[in-house]
Amino acid sequence: MPIVVQKYGGTSVGDVDRMKRVADRVARSHRGGNQTVVVVSAMGKTTDDLVSMAARISDHPPERELDILLTSGERISMSLLAIALAERGVPAKSFTGSQAGIITDAVHGKARIVDITPGRVQGALEEGNVVIVAGFQGVSQDTKDITTLGRGGSDTTAVALAAALGADVCEIYTDVDGVFTADPRIVSNARKLDFVSYEEMLEMSAQGAGVLQVRSVEFGRNHGVRIHVRSSFSYTDGTWVGPQEDKMEDAIISGVAHDTSEAKVTVQGVPDTPGVAARLFGALGETNVNIDMIVQNVSLDGRTDISFTLPRGDQAKALAMLEPLVTEIGAEGIHVDDDIAKVSLVGAGMKTHPGVAARMFGALSAAGVNIEMISTSTIRVSVVVSKTQVEQAVLAVHDAFNLGEDQVLEEGN
Numbered sequence: 162m163p164i165v166v167q168k169y170g171g172t173s174v175g176d177v178d179r180m181k182r183v184a185d186r187v188a189r190s191h192r193g194g195n196q197t198v199v200v201v202s203a204m205g206k207t208t209d210d211l212v213s214m215a216a217r218i219s220d221h222p223p224e225r226e227l228d229i230l231l232t233s234g235e236r237i238s239m240s241l242l243a244i245a246l247a248e249r250g251v252p253a254k255s256f257t258g259s260q261a262g263i264i265t266d267a268v269h270g271k272a273r274i275v276d277i278t279p280g281r282v283q284g285a286l287e288e289g290n291v292v293i294v295a296g297f298q299g300v301s302q303d304t305k306d307i308t309t310l311g312r313g314g315s316d317t318t319a320v321a322l323a324a325a326l327g328a329d330v331c332e333i334y335t336d337v338d339g340v341f342t343a344d345p346r347i348v349s350n351a352r353k354l355d356f357v358s359y360e361e362m363l364e365m366s367a368q369g370a371g372v373l374q375v376r377s378v379e380f381g382r383n384h385g386v387r388i389h390v391r392s393s394f395s396y397t398d399g400t401w402v403g404p405q406e407d408k409m410e411d412a413i414i415s416g417v418a419h420d421t422s423e424a425k426v427t428v429q430g431v432p433d434t435p436g437v438a439a440r441l442f443g444a445l446g447e448t449n450v451n452i453d454m455i456v457q458n459v460s461l462d463g464r465t466d467i468s469f470t471l472p473r474g475d476q477a478k479a480l481a482m483l484e485p486l487v488t489e490i491g492a493e494g495i496h497v498d499d500d501i502a503k504v505s506l507v508g509a510g511m512k513t514h515p516g517v518a519a520r521m522f523g524a525l526s527a528a529g530v531n532i533e534m535i536s537t538s539t540i541r542v543s544v545v546v547s548k549t550q551v552e553q554a555v556l557a558v559h560d561a562f563n564l565g566e567d568q569v570l571e572e573g574n
């Protein structure tokens with residue numbers, strides 16, 4: 162029997178009526194002869210509400226307790242969906258992440274899956290049940306405490322389970338039709354992509370395309386899981402994410418992603434001596450802060466500025482660690498700018514087509530957008546711009562590469 166893993170996001174299970182519709186859809190998969198595993202997110206804005214309730218009680222809620230609190234959102238969804246399936250005559254059993262064998266490290270708030278022991282899931286499937294698993298959570302191998310996988314982590318639960326079970330496909334149900342060439346809320350002619358390679362999707366997710374959590378794509382790539390991102394509100398095909406060789410059309414560029422959730426930190430007047438960067442970033446690494454772009458300027462009189470971006474949510478933690486260190490290493494100060502945005506152009510075809518960065522910078526300059534930082538990978542060019550200009554920047558770049566619905570047929574890219 163084919164094994165299918167379906168993941169439903171918060172909007173798809175946003176209220177009781179939607180939950181019933183998801184149950185209909187799951188029942189259809191079950192009756193169609195699939196062994197069906199369903200991973201659910203918390204309903205609507207439940208996770209945000211839980212976070213803000215804790216924040217109203219404390220500025221520093223213990224991470225262990227915060228994780229237990231946040232996992233409750235997914236438990237509500239999983240049990241309600243099981244009830245809705247039972248009501249439809251479909252046998253269903255729900256499991257928490259821990260019960261489903263999602264084993265993680267002990268880093269609360271962004272734990273990594275280290276192993277999956279899906280014995281109970283397989284047992285329940287063999288008995289003929291639909292299995293429902295609470296997304297976004299696991300249990301630490303070392304501490305035995307409940308952990309969460311980071312915001313958007315249900316995607317990773319789903320893809321990781323699909324890998325562990327050898328599922329034929331992992332369907333990610335969301336409230337949009339798939340992955341687009343840019344955010345359709347900004348770019349009205351953004352186009353739905355039929356296929357995106359793992360590498361491109363990794364870059365797009367890491368650069369702010371909210372549709373899949375980065376780690377879910379890593380899992381997909383490492384284990385060869387085909388991911389189908391699609392809408393839970395229609396039956397139309399969405400976007401497939403898979404290996405590059407599955408790609409039919411050979412567009413150079415896949416899309417433009419943007420991210421307004423980061424801040425830029427500049428450590429000023431850092432002594433330009435060996436080992437200083439290692440100390441700075443070593444210390445940041447120990448606090449589990451994910452540093453993104455790093456730029457070091459040419460040094461003047463033996464001193465240099467080092468700038469980097471990091472998630473705004475980690476800013477306080479990073480500064481608390483950096484401030485004493487700045488004095489220790491003899492730097493002059495720290496400056497934080499949280500009015501920034503990152504705009505990234507992603508496409509596997511860049512590897513073989515020179516001039517992409519120049520065309521992107523040209524489009525930004527024509528739109529009057531100033532570039533503050535630049536970073537690249539073999540298949541991505543990212544710039545930091547002022548947050549007030551993010552929409553202009555996204556529109557200009559999208560247009561310069563003819564990525565729009567109406568443009569692609571006329572000119573290609």
Ligand code: ASP
Binds near residue numbers: 203296314316
């Ligand atoms: N409920 C969690 C969140 O809002 C996990 C998820 O939806 O994927 O981040």
Ligand code: MG
Binds near residue numbers: 373
């Ligand atoms: Mg999500």
